[in-house]
Amino acid sequence: MYRYDEHDQRLVDERVGEFRAQTRRFLDGVLSEDQFRPLRLMNGLYVERHAPMLRIAIPYGELSAKQLRMLAHIARSYDRGYGHFTTRQNIQFNWPALEQAPQILADLAAVQMHAIQSSGNCIRNTTTDHLAGLTADEIEDPRPYCEIIRQWSTLHPEFSFLPRKFKIAVTGAARDRAASQVHDIGLHLVRNSAGEVGFEVYVGGGQGRTPVIGVVIRKFLPRADLLTYFEAILRIYNLLGRRDNIYKARIKILVRSLGIDRFRELVEAEWRKIRETALKLHPREIERMAEHFRDPPFVRGLDASATDLEMIRKPRFRAWLRQNTLVHRQPGYRAVYLSLKAPGQAPGDITAAQLDLVAGLAERYSFGEARTTHSQNLLLPHVLEADLYDLWKELGPAALDTANIGTVTDIICCPGLDFCSLANASAIPIAVEINRRFADLDSLYSLGDIQIKISGCMNACGHHHVGHIGVLGVDKKGEEWYQITLGGSATEDARLGQRLGPAFARHEVTEAIGRIVETYVSLRREGESFLETLDRAGLDAFKRGAYISLEQAS
């Protein structure tokens, strides 16, 4: 994990002082609401339906045991005993008082955490593959580059008042687990024909009202040029991006209106001017960052097949082992998912007691490290196979052992109408209903990989556009209705879902999803995934299955 040096620590401490002063000026009436808004947003502080909401940055999803305990403390002391993990690997608290926000930031700074740029029209927290550094299909560990980007983007003098928010995701593996193609910039570590490692750069992806899959702006960017190239992209966007209409202000709209070729010309022309400046990365700087992400002291020489996991016959353990653990690059270890999608639970929510428990488990089983995932679960990255059974027994009493990772009940979901002031419709209750509908685990596993993603409004925080089954809550004359899209994907084959047909009423939507899944089961051929069946059989076949009557479908 990255550890702060004295410079990093001083900067977050100074940030706390600045925000304390800004909050004081607002409470004293020196700053108006309009003036304070962008300042508080740059510290992750929203004003929501019931109370302020504080989003805390978890840079590229990495948490130490100490940090987990601090989050538990914050949940207990300033909130109502729980927090909520987001799709961008951060955590948010729904009930802090504005007056206490500076003190929360001070508490966070004591464990090398902050809320800098977790909201607002600036460069947000950089996200990555939660399996970074532990899969065999990785070209290089993306985390050192994430930290380099975090530092460069923090309090950037030129790019802190952008036309709109700006999100970056980095992946190092062939499999994209960070939804990088629906980010403003998606960065893929690649190797060129000369064997050098660099980046393939995607630009202009995004969701919201106008979902767009990112396009390649550069096939190969040498590592040393990472920051100069980012600077060029951001400079063009900051100067030319629209500021007259909030819905047309993201970089995706600029890229689309100029065309990728013209946009690339502008960026590359700018880049040529600044390529050899102080921003160029020296190999020693990359090396210094990489030092922070070296392997923990693994027990070496283990033989995966020598563990006696096969001897444990308990069906529930076997299901969990198959569904929630992954073979590690290091023989004899696994990465273990802790599901935050237990039946009846709001997806991504976690209690203070669970946070404390996970801190202890991380210390005892995973070198003190845990990670948050894009799909709103947690991961213990490095667990000895010999410890898996003991770990599993500890997860059960805390309801962290639901063996549903990657299944139809591993739902991505935004806070929706229950918390968010932008929402038009509930999202969490729908997720809970769907979870209940598919509670029978045996039939769940036979369905394979089906990703359901639910957003409570057009802003698409629940990523419905890229769900295999996407659910969008809309308001129709004061009633909650739900539009369903099918066929989206956020991985390396990223694509947008297609709308199935007319929206469903709130009481119909869970059953409609049930019928869509049944349609898949009845149509699928041996070994065919949901997306493959959909592509072969076509949307109409699913439409016929989803709507009870033909009148309803028209």
Place this chain on the structure above:
Amino acid sequence: MTRKIANPDNPQPKQLRVDWHEWLMLNAVVTRSPPPDESYRVTVVVTTELPHDHPQLATLLDADRVVIDIETFTDGRVFGLARLLRDELGFDGDLEVSGDFLPDQISFLRRCGVNAFSGEDIVRDAFNFYSGFYQPPRAGIDEVTFIRESRDSPEST
């Protein structure tokens, strides 16, 4: 512009404040006219709408002072324009911002090359919280630590 509208026999300059369109007209006239009787110190007031690729942007090098007037403090183009004038054009006169900006933005503006601030009374140092940043500083304007560089200095290990 002092170089253009200058009379060596009249060293006491008069102040002249023009907007961008007046400035372009002035330039067009001056280049076709004999030297004037008077000397002028010229301030050009531009807005954040000034296109970054305007073909006559470099004429601002002849101004004594450039003021970027900000209509809304969230309009971050001011940072890009300031940097462009300083780093790309090499403008070394006074660069000022006026209009709607927050004291909280002064540190950002200074780091982009702005060195003068007009409007309300601003106690600049009261809003200066940082001793260092991750981005390269600007010599002469921004005397703070460049964190990336200080990590490589011999004292720092």
